[in-house]
Amino acid sequence: MSDERIWTAGLCVIGDEILSGRTQDKNVAQIGLWLNLQGIRLAEVRVVADREEAIVEAVNQLRARNDYLFTTGGIGPTHDDITVDAIAAALGVGVVIHPRARAALEAYYATRGGLTDARLRMARVPDGADLIENRTSGAPGIRVGNIFIMAGVPAITAGMLDALTGTIEGGRPLLSHVVGCWVAESEIADMLGATERAHPGCQIGSYPFFREGRTGANFVIRSTDEAALAACADALSAALAALGRDPVDGGI
Template identity: 50%
Template sequence: MGDIVTAGVLVIGDEILSGRTKDKNIGFIAEYLTNIGIDLKEVRIVADDESDIVAAVNALRARYTYVFTTGGIGPTHDDITADSVAKALDVSIDHHPEVVARFKERYQKPGELNEARLRMARIPQGAQPIQSATILAPGFRIDNVIVMAGVPSIMQAMMDIVAPTLRVGDRMLSESVRGNCREGDIGTPLREIAEAHPDTAIGSYPFLDENGKPNTSIVVRSRDQANLTTAMDAVKAMLATLKVLQ
């Protein structure tokens, strides 16, 4: 199976669960990790509740190579991700001197660098900031937990910064084919192909085609190109047989 590196994503925020804010980060992170050779295995969404965040962080970091969190690192009272991660890893949290220095350069007017903004400079002991010239309030990495912003543009910039430091595995390869059939038409033969090719993952995904009729896309995935090709050949042969029968 090759070298496999796994990840979990933890989305934090009452606004996500209420529907007020529509998440735009999960899909980006999933595609990003897939492209660099990390398998996203699980996504959780929790409220701005310390005990829930702590429990989720500890569950995910014990299960996967990496945990990526988004949200809850801003200046307001309900931005408690940094404190919760510190508690999960049983370390203290305090203002990071390098981050405070950057804030002082940015906020020079009297009263501008207030207590709320300084909250964003607090990082757990032992954590490394994720920051750049274009990112004011940093995320951070501690152990296998990567804490990022909830704002999509900032989160994406943080992913670009942290990605080169991550261990990656063999990339999952994939090919897809349009079935020109309904999903129910291929359920049995597709299962037989999947069972005959255990080193691949085969999925079928229904959609409405350009004529508004039910159709199916079949996707074959594997870390080995030869296995992928063999399984896809079997899928195409099955679809050809089905077309003859139709």
């Protein structure tokens, strides 16, 4: 168990609109869930502004200390789309027009006014890169080394993730089980910690809520070992029942 290799990814969300609060990010949750299904853990996220130095720093730190790095945002046709240039700078390589990206854009824009210089910007990639299929719109995603450069628009990112499913090496997925209970987490904090310590390889997160006029909490147990996860969940449920606490019907 403890010798098991854990595969990790970093995520760099690029965009002033997320930092300003104007746009609610949805890519962190979407990519976190998807990565877990690939057996890869999202280890750290950074949200940075549309500034080359900020992107270069985050990309170089995150790609060095994770198996993979995903980025979202900044790959459109306008002046504020600087992700490709920043990542090329981070890697110390030039920017080239990818012939297959150019062909895809030519096909996509054939009935949409033709491929202009601005649109051709979306065929620019760091030298040596491969493409990630975009089933939604014309501009592809980009893979260069261990970096996956994705769209900012969540629906387009979803299509790119779909195209990548099953193609990236990972380990065993982190499994989770939720025990919901009508109890204030502060009442059972000691038991909770003791239960976690008694089940190596399992982590228990505690997430309180207040609804229907009552205090409750979801206890999320995570492990890559299915049997250990089940044993921990059973022990926690039994301990809560022994304290006379009601489970939340229908789970979370």
